[in-house]
Amino acid sequence: MHPAAHSLYPELDATALGAFAAALESGETAGLPPARAAEAEAVRAVAVFGRGKVTGADGDLLDAALWRHTGSGPRPAVVMPAPWTDLGWPVYAVQAARFATRGYDVLAYSPRGFAASEGHADFAGPLDVTDGRHALDHLLERAAGPVTRIGLLGVSYGAGIAQLVAAHDARVDAVAALSGWGDLGEVLRENSTRRTAAAHALLTASPRARLSEPTQRALENVLAHRAVHETLAWAEQRSPFTLVKELGRRRVPVFYAHAWHETLFPANQVLRMFQELDGPKRIDLSIGDHGGPEMTGLPGLPNRIWTDAHRWFDHHLCGADNGIDAEGQVLSEVMWSHALEPSPAWPVPTRRVRRLHLTGTGELADAPDPGWAAGVLCGVGTPVTVADAIARSGYAELAGRPRPYPDAAAMDRTATAVWTAAPTSATTRLRGTPRLRVTYRAANSGSTFVAYLLDLAPDGSARLITHAPSSDLDAPPDSLITADIDLQATAYDLPPGHRAMLALTARDPFYADANLPRATLSFTSPEPTPSYVELPLG
Structure with missing residues (x-):
C-alpha cells in the first residue's frame, strides 16, 4: 500500500488555468483578473482557439487544444505534450497563448492515459512517440498557411516525450525540455541504488492516470527490487540519451532547464545528456527542485526560464537575432546568493x-x-x-x-x-x-x-x-x-x-x-x- 498521493506541481491553480482556457474559447473574460483578461483578448485578436482530439497510436484519442492563426502566410509552430499531472494540457494554457500572440501556431495535448486522453500511459515509450508525431500531423493539417519550422516544448514528462519525438521525427527543428530526464535508467537506479522515493512519487502523483501494465510493473519493480535487467531495458527505450547521436547528427537545438536539488530526475543524468549533444544547446540550472524554477511561469508570472524558452524558439525557429546564442551554453543560479553566472560550456571552468x-x-x-x-x-x-x-x-x-x-x-x-x-x-x-x-x-x-x-x-x-x-x-x-x-x-x-x-x-x-x-x-x-x-x- 502506497501513502497518499501528492501532486508534483502543488503550486498550480487548476481553476485559474481552466478559467483562462474557457475565456479563450468563449471570449467571456469578465471573471478573469485584468491582466489575464487582456491576454485572452490579445490572443483572440490574432488566432482562433479550439479544443479537439488528436488521433494517436492505435486510434486512441488524445485531448488537445489548438491555437491557429487564420492568415495564409507562413509561420512557425510549437507542440507541447503535458507533464505528469491529472490536469493535462491546460497546464500550458497561458504559455501556449503567449506563443500564439507572438505569431506561432500551437498545439498542446494531454499524453495518453492522462486527463481526458484515451489509452494508457506508456512513460514516453513507442506509443507516446507515435502520438507526438501524430500531434505534428494534426497541427500541420489544420494550419491555414505553410508551417516554416517546428519546436517541441515540454515540462517534466512532456520534456522527455519532446526529446524522444524530436529524435524520431526529422520535422522537429528545436526542443525546449524543462525539468525532464536524459537517462531514465539513472533516474530509477543511481550508482546501483534504487531511487524508491522517485518511483513511488511517479506511481502516486497522478492518481487518476491510467498506467500501462509495463509502466506499472517497471515502477513497482523498482520498489520491490526485482527484474532489474527487464526494468533497465524498459528505461533505455524511454531515454533520450539512447538517441543522443541522432539529435546530434541533425544538430537539433536543445534548451534545458533543471534544478540543482532535483529529487525526481537528478541533474547529473541531464548534464551527461547535455554534454553529448553536438548541436546548439543551452542549459539553465537553478535553485530548487522538480518543476519549481519554471512553475511561476505557467500561470503567467514573470519567469526567466520561460522567457529564455521563448527566446530559444524565436531564435532557432524564427531567426530572431536576440543574442541567446552568444550568452554561453550554461547559466547557473548560485546557492544561496541567487546570482546568475553564464559559462561557455559544461563542465564550467574551474580554477x-x-x-x-x-x-x-x-x-x-x-x-x-x-x-x-x-x-x-x-x-x-x-x-x-x-x-x-x-x-x-x-x-x-x-x-x-x-x-x-x-x-x-x-x-x-x-x-x-x-x-x-x-x-x-x-x-x-x-x-x-x-x-x-x-x-x-x-x-x-x-x-x-x-x-x-x-x-x-x-x-x-x-x-x-x-x-x-x-x-x-x-x-x-x-x-x-x-x-x-x-x-x-x-x-x-x-x-x-x-x-x-x-x-x-x-x-x-x-x-x-x-x-x-x-x-x-x-x-x-x-x-x-x-x-x-x-x-x-x-
Whole structure:
C-alpha cells in the first residue's frame, strides 16, 4: 500500500488555468483578473482557439487544444505534450497563448492515459512517440498557411516525450525540455541504488492516470527490487540519451532547464545528456527542485526560464537575432546568493580541484591518513536526509529557506560518519561535480551508503550542498569495497568562516537500503586507495 498521493506541481491553480482556457474559447473574460483578461483578448485578436482530439497510436484519442492563426502566410509552430499531472494540457494554457500572440501556431495535448486522453500511459515509450508525431500531423493539417519550422516544448514528462519525438521525427527543428530526464535508467537506479522515493512519487502523483501494465510493473519493480535487467531495458527505450547521436547528427537545438536539488530526475543524468549533444544547446540550472524554477511561469508570472524558452524558439525557429546564442551554453543560479553566472560550456571552468582526505581524527585534510576505521550502524534513521519530500522541499528553497540541519555539528556518530574541513578564510566557490572515493567494509554481500556534502556554519548548523547514494550488490561478505562516485553537480558559495562537511550514512528514506538491519559499515582509508573528496573550485 502506497501513502497518499501528492501532486508534483502543488503550486498550480487548476481553476485559474481552466478559467483562462474557457475565456479563450468563449471570449467571456469578465471573471478573469485584468491582466489575464487582456491576454485572452490579445490572443483572440490574432488566432482562433479550439479544443479537439488528436488521433494517436492505435486510434486512441488524445485531448488537445489548438491555437491557429487564420492568415495564409507562413509561420512557425510549437507542440507541447503535458507533464505528469491529472490536469493535462491546460497546464500550458497561458504559455501556449503567449506563443500564439507572438505569431506561432500551437498545439498542446494531454499524453495518453492522462486527463481526458484515451489509452494508457506508456512513460514516453513507442506509443507516446507515435502520438507526438501524430500531434505534428494534426497541427500541420489544420494550419491555414505553410508551417516554416517546428519546436517541441515540454515540462517534466512532456520534456522527455519532446526529446524522444524530436529524435524520431526529422520535422522537429528545436526542443525546449524543462525539468525532464536524459537517462531514465539513472533516474530509477543511481550508482546501483534504487531511487524508491522517485518511483513511488511517479506511481502516486497522478492518481487518476491510467498506467500501462509495463509502466506499472517497471515502477513497482523498482520498489520491490526485482527484474532489474527487464526494468533497465524498459528505461533505455524511454531515454533520450539512447538517441543522443541522432539529435546530434541533425544538430537539433536543445534548451534545458533543471534544478540543482532535483529529487525526481537528478541533474547529473541531464548534464551527461547535455554534454553529448553536438548541436546548439543551452542549459539553465537553478535553485530548487522538480518543476519549481519554471512553475511561476505557467500561470503567467514573470519567469526567466520561460522567457529564455521563448527566446530559444524565436531564435532557432524564427531567426530572431536576440543574442541567446552568444550568452554561453550554461547559466547557473548560485546557492544561496541567487546570482546568475553564464559559462561557455559544461563542465564550467574551474580554477582547480581540491582533494581533501578523510582522516581518523574526523578532519578533511590535505594529506592521506591510512589505517583508521569509522563505523555507522545500518537500519536506523539519521538527522541528515536529502529533502523532506519529493519536489515540495524545492519550493522552500526557491523562497530562500533551504532545509536547515540545526545540530549538524553534534550528529550521532553511531549512525553518521562525519569529516569537516578547516574554516574557509574567504568565500569558496564550488562549481561543478564533487567526487568521492571511499573504502568501506560491509558485513554482507549487499551494502548501501549515502554521502552528503554540507555547509557547516560557525554556530553548528548546516545546509545541504549536494549528495549521492551508492550501493554494492555483489561483493563477498566482509570484503573491502572501494566506491568512486560523482555527487550531484552544484554551484555553491561557501562563506568565510564556514566549513565543508562530509557525512556518510547507511540509510536515507529517498533510497532503497541493501544493508542488513543493525549491521555496521566500517569506513576506512587503505594506503593503496586513500579515501577523499574532490571539490571543484571556481
